[in-house]
Amino acid sequence: xxxxxxxxxxxxxxxxxxxxxxxxxxxxxxxxxxxxxxxxxxxxxxxxxxxxxxxxxxxxxxxxxxxxxxxxxxxxxxxxxxxxxxxxxxxxxxxxxxxxxxxxxxxxxxxxxxxxxxxxxxxxx
Numbered sequence: 001x002x003x004x005x006x007x008x009x010x011x012x013x014x015x016x017x018x019x020x021x022x023x024x025x026x027x028x029x030x031x032x033x034x035x036x037x038x039x040x041x042x043x044x045x046x047x048x049x050x051x052x053x054x055x056x057x058x059x060x061x062x063x064x065x066x067x068x069x070x071x072x073x074x075x076x077x078x079x080x081x082x083x084x085x086x087x088x089x090x091x092x093x094x095x096x097x098x099x100x101x102x103x104x105x106x107x108x109x110x111x112x113x114x115x116x117x118x119x120x121x122x123x124x125x
Contacts, residue, residue, distance in 0.1 A: 005029075011067070011108045016045045017054065027063035032108030037086055038078035039071035050090035059091055059101075067105030099123070 001022045004012060011032035018026065026033065035055050040046045046053050058066055068083045070076070078086070088098050106119045 013069075014071075015054075016040055023057070027061055030063045030065065032065040032067050032105060033058065034067045034069050034105075036069045036071035037083055038076045042076055050086055053090075055087065056091055059093070065104035065108055066101055067108060068101070 005025055013034040015033055037053055041050055058064055070078055070080050084098055103123050106116055
């Protein structure tokens with residue numbers, strides 16, 4: 001992870017573990033973390049099931065943004081809507097918190113400002 005951070009990325013995909021120093025650096029830089037809960041849990045990449053996923057650390061931490069993903073819907077059978085349902089269920093987030101979480105990834109998409117604004121308009125109406 002230190003090597004990846006040395007490249008000054010705007011976002012990190014498939015991050016499943018960070019030490020305290022990396023966590024501080026991710027938060028300081030306000031990086032976007034692409035997290036795929038079902039993939040990580042079903043592939044045995046995290047301990048403690050969904051509740052043990054490190055997303056729990058990042059919820060409420062100022063700085064980084066979270067972008068939920070599915071990784072492979074065909075293999076893991078979990079569409080994006082289900083990933084948000086799992087987060088709400090296992091991390092006790094209400095509808096407003098889930099909507100706020102869904103909005104976090106907009107500024108980190110690989111798209112221009114026009115596309116980002118289009119998504120903001122959709123997500124805030």
